[in-house]
Amino acid sequence: MNDVLEVAGVHVDPRHWIGGERVGSAETFTNLSPIDGAVLGEISRGGAAEVDAAVAAARTAFPGWARLGPKGRGEILHRIADLVEARVEEFAQLETRDNGSLLRSHRRGVMPRVALNIRFFADYAINDLSHPDFETRGHTNVVSWDPAGVAGIITPWNAPLMLATWRIGPALAAGDTVVLKPPEWAPLTASLFADITAEAGLPPGVFNVVQGLGIEAGAALASHPGVARLSFTGSVPTAKAVARAAAENLTPLSFELGGKSPTIVMDDADLGLAAELAAEQYDNAGQVCLAGTRLLVHESIAAEFAERLAEKVRDIRQGDPRDEATDLGPQIHPAHLERIEGFVERARRDGAQVAFGGERIEPVGGGFYFAPTLITGAAAGSEILTQEVFGPVLTMQTFNSEDEAIALANNTEFGLAATLVCGDRARAERISEHLVAGTIWVNCFFVRDLRAPFGGSRKSGIGREGGVWSFDFYADVKNTVFSPNGWR
Numbered sequence: 001m002n003d004v005l006e007v008a009g010v011h012v013d014p015r016h017w018i019g020g021e022r023v024g025s026a027e028t029f030t031n032l033s034p035i036d037g038a039v040l041g042e043i044s045r046g047g048a049a050e051v052d053a054a055v056a057a058a059r060t061a062f063p064g065w066a067r068l069g070p071k072g073r074g075e076i077l078h079r080i081a082d083l084v085e086a087r088v089e090e091f092a093q094l095e096t097r098d099n100g101s102l103l104r105s106h107r108r109g110v111m112p113r114v115a116l117n118i119r120f121f122a123d124y125a126i127n128d129l130s131h132p133d134f135e136t137r138g139h140t141n142v143v144s145w146d147p148a149g150v151a152g153i154i155t156p157w158n159a160p161l162m163l164a165t166w167r168i169g170p171a172l173a174a175g176d177t178v179v180l181k182p183p184e185w186a187p188l189t190a191s192l193f194a195d196i197t198a199e200a201g202l203p204p205g206v207f208n209v210v211q212g213l214g215i216e217a218g219a220a221l222a223s224h225p226g227v228a229r230l231s232f233t234g235s236v237p238t239a240k241a242v243a244r245a246a247a248e249n250l251t252p253l254s255f256e257l258g259g260k261s262p263t264i265v266m267d268d269a270d271l272g273l274a275a276e277l278a279a280e281q282y283d284n285a286g287q288v289c290l291a292g293t294r295l296l297v298h299e300s301i302a303a304e305f306a307e308r309l310a311e312k313v314r315d316i317r318q319g320d321p322r323d324e325a326t327d328l329g330p331q332i333h334p335a336h337l338e339r340i341e342g343f344v345e346r347a348r349r350d351g352a353q354v355a356f357g358g359e360r361i362e363p364v365g366g367g368f369y370f371a372p373t374l375i376t377g378a379a380a381g382s383e384i385l386t387q388e389v390f391g392p393v394l395t396m397q398t399f400n401s402e403d404e405a406i407a408l409a410n411n412t413e414f415g416l417a418a419t420l421v422c423g424d425r426a427r428a429e430r431i432s433e434h435l436v437a438g439t440i441w442v443n444c445f446f447v448r449d450l451r452a453p454f455g456g457s458r459k460s461g462i463g464r465e466g467g468v469w470s471f472d473f474y475a476d477v478k479n480t481v482f483s484p485n486g487w488r
């Protein structure tokens with residue numbers, strides 16, 4: 001129980017990381033690999049006691065970390081980023097075995113981004129947070145960005161370490177200390193990251209990890225009165241439980257939630273590009289919050305577009321995500337696979353057509369694979385058009401005018417992102433102005449810059465992250481007003 005594991009050639013400790021030490025729990029949970037269903041090990045299953053200990057350690061470490069200032073903190077944070085970069089291969093191998101995402105994207109995109117998440121916010125705190133001085137009737141206002149306390153961070157499994165460090169980076173740079181609750185379906189890279197923080201010289205207690213189930217460790221963190229900021233990335237139903245738990249302490253919340261984003265293809269679109277961008281919505285086996293899973297296509301080009309998309313999808317190679325040639329890996333867990341299957345079955349039963357896919361794939365060696373799927377002819381308002389599937393399932397609807405495209409795009413309770421494929425800039429600007437979404441991509445997809453605001457409108461989230469928006473949340477912004485009357 002709780003012994004150090006060897007996974008994909010990497011040694012990783014499945015226990016909590018509290019106050020700079022490994023701490024086990026009597027209870028554990030079993031961690032599976034989505035690639036083949038293999039048991040990767042038993043992971044410590046924390047609850048209220050472990051969360052209490054981690055928050056206490058983070059509170060003890062807070063004054064010292066806060067006093068270091070942005071430069072002092074930045075030196076250590078850069079060392080963490082250096083170590084992540086030096087061990088990209090280990091992180092990539094471990095994450096792929098644990099969550100089934102492609103090894104090649106972990107190597108080339110995701111893990112380098114993990115290092116950038118730390119580096120970027122360390123530098124931002126040093127160089128880019130403005131401290132404007134301005135006068136009010138001769139008085140001087142001085143704005144400062146103060147450390148806030150302990151940040152509780154709860155993350156999902158679809159890009160575990162990338163999503164965690166996107167919050168850990170700005171929280172630590174702002175001078176907060178952190179308690180992370182990683183996802184129970186992909187808990188391992190958080191543990192390796194804890195080792196790295198120690199190696200980089202991060203003082204004990206500044207960063208803590210409590211492993212466990214959402215309803216136990218997650219719920220305990222969400223309701224903990226010692227937490228000054230609570231960042232949650234996950235689904236809407238869980239967000240409601242988290243908000244209720246945090247309400248008791250009025251803990252400030254940052255929510256990055258789900259989506260049902262549109263990919264809109266206008267009649268003047270480059271259809272080759274449109275098909276390419278639509279096929280990208282299957283990336284990470286559809287387990288992407290930002291995925292534009294509702295294809296909205298102008299009636300006049302719908303048939304040709306559908307044909308081109310089907311052609312692209314035929315080229316998608318599905319299989320073991322460790323293989324360089326693979327484009328599409330498995331779903332995270334058998335329960336998730338069943339959930340996706342349920343969505344497709346109910347859509348069929350309700351009269352929609354499955355244009356392609358719609359079923360499990362049985363690959364060599366087991367694992368939890370679902371074929372890239374396109375659903376057409378779904379009734380307006382039906383579940384498949386309104387609920388987030390979080391799998392490789394797209395729907396297609398048609399429209400006849402810009403107004404109809406906008407109305408369909410906005411006909412959702414979500415508002416995370418929108419992709420627009422369009423041949424004319426003025427038209428793209430006109431349409432974008434009316435779309436409700438935190439991010440709009442025009443003739444592109446998934447281009448992200450850490451300086452840009454990121455977040456969801458409506459039920460896709462609360463608040464924005466990136467650049468100064470992250471610090472708006474993790475820092476306590478303060479205004480000090482100096483009298484003009486000198487020092488008497």
Ligand code: NAD
Pocket residue numbers: 154155156157158163181182183184212213214215217218219220222233234235236238239241242256257258259288289290388390416456460461
């Ligand atoms: P989830 O809501 O089931 O779980 C997310 C995290 O919350 C996990 O760590 C889980 O253990 C924890 N949790 C579960 N119940 C809890 C409770 N009662 N109290 C506190 N914590 C609890 O989501 P998931 O299935 O892990 O992830 C998929 C969801 O995440 C999708 O809806 C997806 O769109 C969303 N997501 C959003 C973004 C974004 O940036 N907007 C990014 C990635 C994923």
